Amino acid sequence: MIRTALRTILTGILLAGCFAAFPRPQAAAQTASDAPLQISWEVRNRFRLFREERDFLLHVESARNRSILASEQSLEVQSDGRGWARNMVNRLCIDLQGRVSEPCNRDNVKESYLTPSDHAVIVHLDGAIPVGATCAWTFEDGDAPQRSTLDCTESLSLRVRYGPQTVATVEVSSGSEPQRISTVIKVRDVFIAGLGDSIASGEGNPDRAIALSDEGFCFRSYLGSATTQYYRPSRAGYKGGRACESSDPLQVWQRQSALWLNSTCHRSLYSYQTRTALALAVKYPHIAVTYLPLACTGATILDGLLGYQRGRECPPSKSGTCAVTVNAQVSELHDALAAAKRRQVDRKLDLVLLSIGANDINFSGLLADVIVDAPTERALFRRTGVIGSLDESRTALARELPQSFARLRDALKPLVGDLSHVVYVSYANPALNEGGASCPGGRAGFDIHPSFNADAERLAAVSGYVQSEFLPQLKALAQCESGVLCRDPRADRMTFVDAHQGVFADHGFCARTGSDPEFDRECFSPKGESFDPDIVTAASQPLLCGRSAGEYRAYLPRARWIRDANDSYFAAMTYPQGLPSSMQASDIHDATWGVLSAVYGGAVHPSAEGHAAMADAALPAAAAVLQLDAVVPEVRVEPAPPLVVAPEQH
Numbered sequence: 001m002i003r004t005a006l007r008t009i010l011t012g013i014l015l016a017g018c019f020a021a022f023p024r025p026q027a028a029a030q031t032a033s034d035a036p037l038q039i040s041w042e043v044r045n046r047f048r049l050f051r052e053e054r055d056f057l058l059h060v061e062s063a064r065n066r067s068i069l070a071s072e073q074s075l076e077v078q079s080d081g082r083g084w085a086r087n088m089v090n091r092l093c094i095d096l097q098g099r100v101s102e103p104c105n106r107d108n109v110k111e112s113y114l115t116p117s118d119h120a121v122i123v124h125l126d127g128a129i130p131v132g133a134t135c136a137w138t139f140e141d142g143d144a145p146q147r148s149t150l151d152c153t154e155s156l157s158l159r160v161r162y163g164p165q166t167v168a169t170v171e172v173s174s175g176s177e178p179q180r181i182s183t184v185i186k187v188r189d190v191f192i193a194g195l196g197d198s199i200a201s202g203e204g205n206p207d208r209a210i211a212l213s214d215e216g217f218c219f220r221s222y223l224g225s226a227t228t229q230y231y232r233p234s235r236a237g238y239k240g241g242r243a244c245e246s247s248d249p250l251q252v253w254q255r256q257s258a259l260w261l262n263s264t265c266h267r268s269l270y271s272y273q274t275r276t277a278l279a280l281a282v283k284y285p286h287i288a289v290t291y292l293p294l295a296c297t298g299a300t301i302l303d304g305l306l307g308y309q310r311g312r313e314c315p316p317s318k319s320g321t322c323a324v325t326v327n328a329q330v331s332e333l334h335d336a337l338a339a340a341k342r343r344q345v346d347r348k349l350d351l352v353l354l355s356i357g358a359n360d361i362n363f364s365g366l367l368a369d370v371i372v373d374a375p376t377e378r379a380l381f382r383r384t385g386v387i388g389s390l391d392e393s394r395t396a397l398a399r400e401l402p403q404s405f406a407r408l409r410d411a412l413k414p415l416v417g418d419l420s421h422v423v424y425v426s427y428a429n430p431a432l433n434e435g436g437a438s439c440p441g442g443r444a445g446f447d448i449h450p451s452f453n454a455d456a457e458r459l460a461a462v463s464g465y466v467q468s469e470f471l472p473q474l475k476a477l478a479q480c481e482s483g484v485l486c487r488d489p490r491a492d493r494m495t496f497v498d499a500h501q502g503v504f505a506d507h508g509f510c511a512r513t514g515s516d517p518e519f520d521r522e523c524f525s526p527k528g529e530s531f532d533p534d535i536v537t538a539a540s541q542p543l544l545c546g547r548s549a550g551e552y553r554a555y556l557p558r559a560r561w562i563r564d565a566n567d568s569y570f571a572a573m574t575y576p577q578g579l580p581s582s583m584q585a586s587d588i589h590d591a592t593w594g595v596l597s598a599v600y601g602g603a604v605h606p607s608a609e610g611h612a613a614m615a616d617a618a619l620p621a622a623a624a625v626l627q628l629d630a631v632v633p634e635v636r637v638e639p640a641p642p643l644v645v646a647p648e649q650h
Helices: 007-016 053-062 066-078 250-254 270-284 329-343 361-372 374-382 391-417 458-481 519-522 567-572 591-596 608-626
Strands: 038-043 104-106 108-109 116-125 136-139 145-152 154-159 165-175 179-185 188-196 212-219 230-235 287-293 352-357 422-425 495-497 636-639
Touching: 038 165, 038 179, 038 567, 053 066, 066 270, 066 608, 116 165, 136 154, 179 361, 188 270, 188 329, 212 591, 270 287, 270 352, 270 608, 329 352, 329 391, 352 608, 361 391, 361 458, 391 458, 422 608, 458 495, 495 608, 591 636
Parallel strands: 188 287, 188 352, 352 422, 422 495
Antiparallel strands: 038 116, 104 108, 116 154, 136 145, 136 165, 165 179, 179 636, 212 230
């Protein structure tokens, strides 16, 4: 492979006449007039998943003096609730099938995504710059020095080699005594992987939400008679039959699906893992972040992390084929790291973001037990194993989960060495209301399906179990505490994050305020009476509020940071392709499809705001593990050497 030297890069820029004349960063404009001169530099478009710098700069601007949560809320309002990721998802270095682009064309430069050979940086002079001062810049990286002279108020943009340091020196000339200032430019490229289940993947938050129409779409109930049909909002743009007596191929229906970073795993740019990696790039200007998202909805430790799993759904394809299996995440990470090391021997994995365990104790089964209330559906779902029990979950928590966690440690250690570089981000209790009390239950937020009703007694029992048993056990497993056996506790302890759990206590799925979006307040009934039960009138207008379902905005600030079933349907409306064949819907009006379309796209999962709050908690832990707040060497300032004047000849 040809090594691209700084000399070659700078020469190309100089020949093209493109060296310098970039706008000065905002921070420089705010420098005090009497501040000492110093060289400042930062990596451009340093969240390397983004192909275009404009996408990164949007987040830089939004994050100024804001938390990740405040930034997310600002972007939600700015996008009118449509979400900032809806267009960015098509401008990434990883495609919608999860394949890494090698090379990736980033800002019109082809780069190796996993093993960059150079990085774009911008350099400028800060401080009390004398009026009319001229700057003579020199950059040295071991090859012949490269020089350029320009006005000191202008910035330089260049690419520096990854690995060796580049010494930047500037000689400032003005009416006063010249000064020479130098600093070292050395980019640190941080390799971060995201692993885990639906909480890690961002389930509930499609990068481009489903578009719904104001017309109804018919679903059958399990009893199968005409009187048990019901209508809910249809997908916008769907031209096929909406009555239960009609049917269309799934491919026709799929054309109007929600769009995900990866549909098979319901990966989303809104996930806390992506937001944490992005926030590191925004906050620390001297690093670049190479991020590899691998988390997958439905994953357990054994089926998902260490072994293959079933996918969530299949993206529309011309062939109509559907690959519903997903390779083991740890194997995918191992292969990616091995490929990177073949190109860069010293390339290493710096950090793993991880959330796992909920599916291992069948949390979705506990959720089904809480919200499925109609006798017919409860009996059917018990028989097919959809509904779980607390006793079964407790057994898995005490026996299977610790054993699986030990196997996961063994698999991760060869990849990261010290397991403190695995940042385990715990779950938040989704059913807590103001003051930390359990949500009261009822149909509010769950009336998208006639059989749903969050039973208050069962809900309180599950919420208490999560709070007092499940979450403490996860902490013990991650940190080798409370009798959890680890071979080497010092090296086996993961970095544990649960600081977000307290703030979620006021933002469970039942939280409501007068500042919630107007559509929610008008159309989602607090009594669970949002939809017209009359199948004649509901066929043309299923919402009792009379508004179009297309007015719903998945990405507006809300009191609830947990998606309820109504949110899940209105944001994602997912067809259950990833289910075992025995549970597959027979057609698009099938009763199974009706139930699962309401929960399969993210019910009782964090919203984008919830993920941002989780990222706020994870960010300082990740930065500490990476030691990003270490002291930076001071800039060297010295007078310029005296001008040597040749003696006059007589």
